[in-house]
Structures are given as structure tokens and as C-alpha cells.
Amino acid sequence: MADIAANVARVQARIADAAARAGRRPGDVRLIAVTKTVDPGRIREAASCGLREFGENRVQEARDKVPAVPGATWHLIGHLQRNKAKEALRLFAMIQSVDSRALAEEVSRRAAATQARIDVLIEVNISGETAKHGVAPEDAEALARDVAELGGVRLCGLMAMAPLVEDAEDTRPYFRRLRELRDRIRDAHPEAGVRELSMGMSNDFEVAVEEGATMVRVGRALFA
Ligand SMILES: *Cc1c(COP(=O)(O)O)cnc(C)c1O
Numbered sequence: 484m485a486d487i488a489a490n491v492a493r494v495q496a497r498i499a500d501a502a503a504r505a506g507r508r509p510g511d512v513r514l515i516a517v518t519k520t521v522d523p524g525r526i527r528e529a530a531s532c533g534l535r536e537f538g539e540n541r542v543q544e545a546r547d548k549v550p551a552v553p554g555a556t557w558h559l560i561g562h563l564q565r566n567k568a569k570e571a572l573r574l575f576a577m578i579q580s581v582d583s584r585a586l587a588e589e590v591s592r593r594a595a596a597t598q599a600r601i602d603v604l605i606e607v608n609i610s611g612e613t614a615k616h617g618v619a620p621e622d623a624e625a626l627a628r629d630v631a632e633l634g635g636v637r638l639c640g641l642m643a644m645a646p647l648v649e650d651a652e653d654t655r656p657y658f659r660r661l662r663e664l665r666d667r668i669r670d671a672h673p674e675a676g677v678r679e680l681s682m683g684m685s686n687d688f689e690v691a692v693e694e695g696a697t698m699v700r701v702g703r704a705l706f707a
Pocket of ligand 1: 540684686703
């Protein structure tokens with residue numbers, strides 16, 4: 484059984500070191516603990532170590548976990564089907580995986596129906612791998628323009644996964660590209676407050692922090 488407290492401390496220290504190397508403050512980076520396949524007891528243990536933000540890939544899995552961890556904030560980080568948008572709004576504070584206009588419109592329509600506005604990120608397929616979700620980088624700015632106009636969503640930034648590589652250093656150009664894309668979208672929509680960069684996982688979160696991640700999504704390094 485993983486020693487979750489030790490893992491949390493180790494990951495937080497590595498985030499702080501990476502932030503310091505880049506001249507950033509550790510508080511500028513939020514640790515999102517990814518709980519896919521992790522049972523509620525271990526999620527509560529992580530919460531008792533001070534973690535407050537959790538990421539789940541699937542609406543179905545979140546259904547049981549969200550009520551089991553009082554006071555936590557949940558992020559949807561996996562692909563969302565339009566017919567699950569309504570339930571996703573009930574469970575998650577942020578949807579990080581918006582990758583089409585149709586999905587953004589459905590989420591916005593459902594949120595607006597309850598006079599709410601939900602935080603969203605646009606997921607970008609920076610690796611270009613066909614098996615990955617996300618909008619193509621060259622289409623991200625057009626999608627951002629559409630999303631920024633919707634009344635039921637708040638466009639907060641971008642999310643991406645780097646390709647799986649042997650040397651984490653090789654992810655750096657991908658993270659840099661996502662940051663540049665975020666900067667262009669932020670400058671094009673100053674009123675939207677586009678600031679978040681959700682990038683970096685267990686294999687590569689330090690490189691992501693050095694390149695400007697504001698959220699890292701870490702699973703195995705905490706729970707495995
Ligand atoms: C599983 C997953 C993570 C965490 O990956 P680890 O390698 O376990 O840290 C982060 N983001 C997404 C979208 C995931 O599916």
C-alpha cells in the first residue's frame with residue numbers, strides 16, 4: 484500500500500523546487516490529485532494530507548467519489564460526452580476537457596438553464612497523436628473565440644497531455660507550445676481572464692511547472 488502522506492510531501496517538494504528553478508512561487512501551481520481507479524478511502528487519506536483538488540476522468544466514477552470526500556473540489560479531466568453534460572455540471576467545479584464547439588454549447592446551455600456559469604479549459608491535442616482527445620493546436624484559437632462568447636461557461640485556460648516519452652525533458656517543446664497558445668488566446672480575449680495552464684502528469688510535471696503550468700494533474704506519483 485502506498486504511503487500517501489509521504490508521496491504528497493514528495494510531490495509538493497518537487498513542485499516547489501521546479502517552481503523555484505523557473506523563478507515562480509510554489510503557490511502559483513495547484514496540485515490536482517488524479518483519482519482514477521483510486522477508491523474513496525484513499526482519496527480521503529489524500530484529503531487528510533491537505534489535498535483539496537481532485538481530478539477524475541469519467542462522470543460515472545465521480546458519481547460515488549464526489550460525495551465521499553466532503554469539501555473537495557473536482558475537475559473533469561477526461562473526455563465528456565454531450566449526454567453527460569448535465570451530470571458533469573452537478574459534480575465538477577471545472578471541466579478541463581472541452582474540445583469542440585458542440586460540447587461547449589451543450590455545457591453552456593445546461594449551466595445557463597440554472598443561472599450558473601462553469602469554469603472550463605479547452606483541451607488541446609499538442610502531441611498530434613490521433614488516439615488523444617483535444618482540439619488540434621491550429622484550431623484552438625477559433626474554438627476559444629467561440630467558447631469565450633458563450634454565457635454559461637467561463638474560459639479559464641488550456642489543458643493538454645504531452646506524448647509519452649522516455650526522457651521527460653523531451654516534453655518541454657510541447658508544454659512551451661501550449662503556453663504560447665495560452666498567451667495568444669489570453670491577449671485576444673483580455674476580458675475573459677484566460678490564465679490557467681493544466682499540464683504535467685507523474686512523468687513530466689516538473690518540466691511542465693518550469694514551462695508555466697498553473698495546475699499539474701498527478702495520479703501515480705501520489706497513489707501508486
Ligand atoms: C491519468 C491522467 C493523469 C494522471 O496521470 P499519472 O501518470 O497517473 O500522473 C493526468 N491527466 C489525465 C487527463 C489523465 O487521464
